[in-house]
Amino acid sequence: MTSDENxxxxxxxxxxxxxxxxxxxxxxxxxxxxxxxVSSPPTMPSKTTTATNNNDKQQQEEEGGNDxxxxxxxxxxxxxxxxxxxxxxxxxxxxxxxxxxxxxLIIGVIFLIVGFVIRNKSNRVIELVGIYESxxxxxxxxxxxxxxxxxxxGTSTTQLIKGCEIGNNPNAMYKSNTTCQxxxxxxxxxxxxxxxxxxxxxxxxxxxxxxxxxxxxxMAQLLGSLTQDKVSADLCQPLNKLRDTKTGQEIKINPCGLxxxxxxxxxxxxxxxxxxxxVEIEGAVMNETGIAxxxxxxxxxxxxxxxxxxxxxxxxxxxxxxxxxxxxxPYEEDGTCYxxxxxxxxxxxxxxxxYPMTVSPIEGVLxxxxxxxxxxxxxxxxxxxxxxxxxxxxxxxxxTFSVEANWAVVQSQSSKxxxxxxxxxxxxxxxxxxxxxxxxxxxxxxxxxxxLVIQIFFPRKLGDxxxxxxxxx
Numbered sequence: 091m092t093s094d095e096n097x098x099x100x101x102x103x104x105x106x107x108x109x110x111x112x113x114x115x116x117x118x119x120x121x122x123x124x125x126x127x128v129s130s131p132p133t134m135p136s137k138t139t140t141a142t143n144n145n146d147k148q149q150q151e152e153e154g155g156n157d158x159x160x161x162x163x164x165x166x167x168x169x170x171x172x173x174x175x176x177x178x179x180x181x182x183x184x185x186x187x188x189x190x191x192x193x194x195l196i197i198g199v200i201f202l203i204v205g206f207v208i209r210n211k212s213n214r215v216i217e218l219v220g221i222y223e224s225x226x227x228x229x230x231x232x233x234x235x236x237x238x239x240x241x242x243x244g245t246s247t248t249q250l251i252k253g254c255e256i257g258n259n260p261n262a263m264y265k266s267n268t269t270c271q272x273x274x275x276x277x278x279x280x281x282x283x284x285x286x287x288x289x290x291x292x293x294x295x296x297x298x299x300x301x302x303x304x305x306x307x308x309m310a311q312l313l314g315s316l317t318q319d320k321v322s323a324d325l326c327q328p329l330n331k332l333r334d335t336k337t338g339q340e341i342k343i344n345p346c347g348l349x350x351x352x353x354x355x356x357x358x359x360x361x362x363x364x365x366x367x368x369v370e371i372e373g374a375v376m377n378e379t380g381i382a383x384x385x386x387x388x389x390x391x392x393x394x395x396x397x398x399x400x401x402x403x404x405x406x407x408x409x410x411x412x413x414x415x416x417x418x419x420p421y422e423e424d425g426t427c428y429x430x431x432x433x434x435x436x437x438x439x440x441x442x443x444x445y446p447m448t449v450s451p452i453e454g455v456l457x458x459x460x461x462x463x464x465x466x467x468x469x470x471x472x473x474x475x476x477x478x479x480x481x482x483x484x485x486x487x488x489x490t491f492s493v494e495a496n497w498a499v500v501q502s503q504s505s506k507x508x509x510x511x512x513x514x515x516x517x518x519x520x521x522x523x524x525x526x527x528x529x530x531x532x533x534x535x536x537x538x539x540x541x542l543v544i545q546i547f548f549p550r551k552l553g554d555x556x557x558x559x560x561x562x563x
Contacts, residue, residue, distance in 0.1 A: 179220030185551055187545045194538030201531025203431060206548070208516065216283050217246040217511040217519045218274040219292070222254035222493060222504035246519065247277055254493055258500040264447045271361070272491045272508055276483055277367070283483040283512045289376055290473040291354060292503040297366075298466040300348075301440040307464070308394055314392035332439065342438045344394065345455060345531035350441070353463050355448045358476055358508060366486030376477040384460040391455045394440070396433035399452050401426060421451050428452050445495060473509060473518075 121426030170172035179395070181276040254270035256262035265267060276283055297303065301506045308315075308322040323330050324445070326346035335341055343351065403428040408420040416435040420427040430451050432440055441460065442451040462474050483489070489510060499506055511518050 096138065096192050115474070117345050151382060155403050169447055187541065188415055189547065191538050191541045192418040194534050194541065196529045198332070198533075198535025198538055201527050203248070203531075205524045205527030205529075205531055208527060209249070209521060209523075211514045211516070212519050212521050212524055214280070215272060215512055215514055215519040215550075216276060217279050217509065218489070219246055219248040219326050219507050220251050220272045220274050220277065220491075221248065221505065221507040222251035222270070222272055223495065223499055224294075225499045225503045232410050249274065254495045256495045256498060257499055260498045261447070261496045262498075263494045264355075264496050267360075269492045269494050272493055273488055273490075274301055275488045276485050276506075278486045282486065283487075283510075284486055285482060285512075286481045287479040287481075287483055287510060287512050288475060288507040288518065289358065289360075289477045289479065290511070291356065291358070292471075292473045292507045292509050293354070294471045296472075296504045297470045298472070299468055299470065303348050304466055304495060307347055307350060309390075312464075313396045314397075316395055322346075333525070342434075343444070344438050344440050349464055349466065350460070351444065353445055354443050354506075354525070355496045356506070357496070359492040359494075360477075360479065361492050363479075363481075363483060363486050364488045364490075371483070371487070374479060374481050374483075376479055378477040379458060381475045381477060382458040383465070384464065386461050387456060391461060393454045393456065394433055397431065397454070399428050399430035417432075417451070423450060423452070446495060 107560075171179050225424050250268075251272050254272070283518050305325055308318060308324065308326055311318060318330075324348075326348075327342075329343055329348060329351045330346045331342055346353075358376070360374065363371045363374040365371055398414075402420060405420065405422060408427040408429055410417040410419060410429050413431045414431060416431045416433075420429050422428075428451075432438070432451070440451075441454055441457070442449045445460075448459055455461075459476070467474070491508060493508070497506065516523060
């Protein structure tokens with residue numbers, strides 16, 4: 091091989107535009123000389139190319155601006171405020187053993203004190219219970235077999251009343267125009283009964299909370315509507331219509347349903363209150379108004395559309411003649427006579443016709459006993475307010491009530507009683523509220539003492555709080 095074969099051939103350096111291609115140089119050959127770069131002539135852009143580039147640039151700027159506006163208006167990023175960026179200041183307590191023990195003991199002491207106070211107040215409530223009819227499966231109907239209807243704390247006075255049983259004969263005393271009496275005596279050792287003295291009727295083993303029973307009513311009908319849709323008619327079955335056995339004509343029931351047509355219709359009348367000295371207390375009456383919720387009377391019940399009544403100048407001049415009145419004879423109450431008109435009275439049985447002993451034709455569905463009954467109870471054993479006595483009843487007094495028993499208990503296997511009681515800040519006698527406070531307070535106190543003993547005899551070394559670091563902005 092010759093010496094020329096050991097050297098690479100010379101390569102010319104060519105410059106294209108502003109780019110220069112430089113071949114590698116071998117420093118071992120000093121005889122190699124670099125060549126001068128040759129520049130190519132620049133190419134002038136055409137008018138068409140320049141216009142196209144300008145249009146593309148303008149279009150890109152417009153699209154970029156639209157994207158910015160779109161992002162600015164339609165962004166889903168929360169506002170940069172402390173609330174939405176979760177930068178709110180917070181406080182997290184460090185519950186060491188001292189604080190836990192103190193909290194448990196404080197809660198225990200407070201709840202125990204409150205519980206004993208409530209229990210003591212409840213025990214001071216005077217409650218008189220007169221069971222005047224009770225059904226028991228092992229006894230004959232109307233035999234007066236009793237059930238546990240009074241509070242089991244030993245502070246209620248319970249009596250079994252004889253002579254008010256009607257067995258399986260609804261409206262028996264109304265039909266026979268008879269009554270029975272219930273006498274209840276205030277204990278001498280429990281003080282006076284302070285007003286208002288509440289009069290309830292109590293029913294045991296009657297399930298108003300059964301769903302079929304609860305939905306069996308027509309709200310539009312209770313608000314005065316004379317028309318009925320299919321859904322409401324189905325809910326009211328089987329107490330939606332009756333058939334006249336004589337004429338075969340269908341009679342609509344207004345209001346329809348199970349609730350309205352199982353109304354508790356026993357009638358209680360306060361005959362007298364005789365003090366311990368044997369003298370009757372004057373002015374002692376049982377008020378039967380103001381016992382229903384005002385909101386119910388205002389918004390949930392209306393007389394039928396077209397109902398009208400008029401107060402007559404005198405009972406002698408009161409007449410139901412003419413097409414303006416549907417009554418057959420005037421209605422008299424407390425010496426005042428009324429005449430009234432109910433629409434479609436020939437084909438409809440209204441509430442006052444179903445329960446004439448309880449509901450007057452002037453009140454209708456606005457009768458407060460009816461409104462109280464329509465607010466169904468959550469439990470099968472319940473009390474409902476019948477009235478109240480607004481005078482002080484001294485200890486040892488005897489209250490005498492006249493009872494017209496009409497509500498049968500045999501088919502429902504229920505029990506019914508008359509309850510007279512005063513009240514305190516939390517209502518009537520209820521020992522369970524105070525007991526619940528005592529239980530919670532006792533558990534808290536026991537836990538507090540337990541943790542205190544553990545901390546004294548088996549202490550646990552706590553960490554140094556100075557090493558705790560919180561997240562900073």
